[in-house]
Amino acid sequence: MKDQKEVVQKVIDYIERNLEKEINLDDIAKNIGYSKFHLNRIFTEQTGITIYKYLQNRRLTIAAEKLVNTDKPITQIAYEAGYDTQQAFSFAFKQVYLYPPKTYRNIGVFIPKQNRISLCCSYMFQYYKFNVEIKGGAA
Numbered sequence: 001m002k003d004q005k006e007v008v009q010k011v012i013d014y015i016e017r018n019l020e021k022e023i024n025l026d027d028i029a030k031n032i033g034y035s036k037f038h039l040n041r042i043f044t045e046q047t048g049i050t051i052y053k054y055l056q057n058r059r060l061t062i063a064a065e066k067l068v069n070t071d072k073p074i075t076q077i078a079y080e081a082g083y084d085t086q087q088a089f090s091f092a093f094k095q096v097y098l099y100p101p102k103t104y105r106n107i108g109v110f111i112p113k114q115n116r117i118s119l120c121c122s123y124m125f126q127y128y129k130f131n132v133e134i135k136g137g138a139a
Helices: 002-017 025-032 036-047 051-069 074-080 086-097 101-107 120-138
Strands: none
Touching: 002 025, 002 036, 002 051, 025 036, 025 051, 036 051, 051 074, 051 086, 051 101, 074 086, 074 101, 086 101
């Protein structure tokens, strides 16, 4: 179990270092040294989200922040988020944020939808949950 968490942490670190670069599951798997299928299975088991969804949601979260906090053109933000067209970016953005990018920018409030996953808290949650079940069952 600890070994899997270390692998997932490596995936998260790699994604975070390369968010604005063109990366995909094949690149990540090659860098980590696992098959993409096995790596995605481990990642999903440990985080509850696929690698692709995590990468997409992180990029869209950063794009949302740029929309609110910068005057960059939407097309440039779309490109920086890894989208080839503004239309594809707008479609994906609206699925996550419920508003098209221009409307979201006009609203002017940044709400992160996918923060960086931190595995350190899951240990505490499992410890807390285990102790509550033991204490609750013994009472």
